[in-house]
Amino acid sequence: MKFFVDTADIDAIAELNDLGMVDGVTTNPSLILKSGRDIMEVTKEICELVSGPVSAEVIALEAEDMIAEGRKLAEIAPNIAVKVPLTWAGLKACKTLSDEGNMVNVTLCFSANQALLAAKAGATFISPFIGRLDDLNIDGLDLIADIRTIYDNYGFETQILAASIRTANHMSECAKIGADVATAPPAVIKAMANHMLTDKGLDQFVKDAAQAGIKIL
Secondary structure, three states: OEEEEEOOOHHHHHHHHHOOOOOEEEOOHHHHHHHOOOHHHHHHHHHHHOOOOEEEEOOOOOHHHHHHHHHHHHOOOOOEEEEEEOOHHHHHHHHHHHHOOOEEEEEEEOOHHHHHHHHHOOOOEEEEEHHHHHOOOOOHHHHHHHHHHHHHHHOOOOEEEEEOOOOHHHHHHHHHHOOOEEEEOHHHHHHOOOOHHHHHHHHHHHHHHHHHOOOOO
């Protein structure tokens, strides 16, 4: 499973990228706002830092405006994936932009029917939002499984990009289900390394090494 980092924080992306933990980046207007930087400037910098897809989201609501914004975003770098919402206008924009050879990430997906429409429209990525479904007491992981079944049934090439990841457990469950990509905040990706038994074992090793007088350097 590929790891995309869900942030516009350049330092956080660089740290994970140096460890080989970044296959791509996803951004949205909320993350751009949090970064406090110009969307074109920060997106260009991210594209120069990572070689994989970088999702940059349109803000228009009408199809023609989305297409115009998507074309402008795509000019930033060849690894831009234009991000459009899963609305009827967004699907129209997806079809046009994908036909023009652009990567398109269709976001805000909350049902298998929506994911099926996005694949038919030529989406490169479909972004089902796990955490937001969980907030409504609906198991978001079930949606990932449903989309996986549908796409496998018909050989759709659209990649399942699990989004709204809240926990390290979400990451491992998405991998077991067969999501192609999971995008998560840097803190969640780092949390995947944590386990109380690892900490306990390491503490014991350190104590035993000190008692034995072991030195390596």
